Amino acid sequence: MTDVDADPLALERQVCFALSVASRSVLAVYRPLLEPMGLTHPQYLVMLALWEDSPLSVRDLSGLLQLDPGTLSPLLKRLEAAGYVRRERDRQDERLLAVTLTESGRALRAQAERIPPAIVARLGMGLDELMRLHGDLMRVINAATEAVRNERDQPR
Numbered sequence: 001m002t003d004v005d006a007d008p009l010a011l012e013r014q015v016c017f018a019l020s021v022a023s024r025s026v027l028a029v030y031r032p033l034l035e036p037m038g039l040t041h042p043q044y045l046v047m048l049a050l051w052e053d054s055p056l057s058v059r060d061l062s063g064l065l066q067l068d069p070g071t072l073s074p075l076l077k078r079l080e081a082a083g084y085v086r087r088e089r090d091r092q093d094e095r096l097l098a099v100t101l102t103e104s105g106r107a108l109r110a111q112a113e114r115i116p117p118a119i120v121a122r123l124g125m126g127l128d129e130l131m132r133l134h135g136d137l138m139r140v141i142n143a144a145t146e147a148v149r150n151e152r153d154q155p156r
Contacts, residue, residue, distance in 0.1 A: 029122050033115050037108060038082055042075050044112070050085065051109050055100040057090060084108060
């Protein structure tokens with residue numbers, strides 16, 4: 001048995017392991033709140049972006065959610081089939097596909113407003129603690145994004 005503090009490859013020391021388990025665990029907390037709304041967590045993220053600003057182009061939505069268009073497209077198709085969004089060519093630029101909330105999609109926001117306080121309650125953590133964690137995670141995301149960008153820009 002190795003000393004976890006001395007072993008740089010100890011599973012318990014890996015940031016990637018902690019983030020992976022935390023992500024799965026938190027998404028499991030969201031699942032029963034989203035199911036009655038007919039949403040998966042990725043669909044919920046799309047709806048959050050659109051409740052903040054609609055219409056959005058698929059390109060803008062892809063950038064906001066940090067999802068490639070190939071991943072986003074099936075989510076949008078399912079949201080459209082559920083009657084929450086409408087996809088149509090942008091009137092100013094026919095090359096762009098605009099995503100707009102439908103009346104049902106806008107109305108769903110009232111149900112969704114109950115989710116954040118329910119998550120805080122289910123996690124049993126204070127809002128201030130969760131906001132500090134959010135800030136820390138955003139710094140990790142930004143650092144990782146920059147590291148990937150720098151790696152990609154290196155000559156081979």
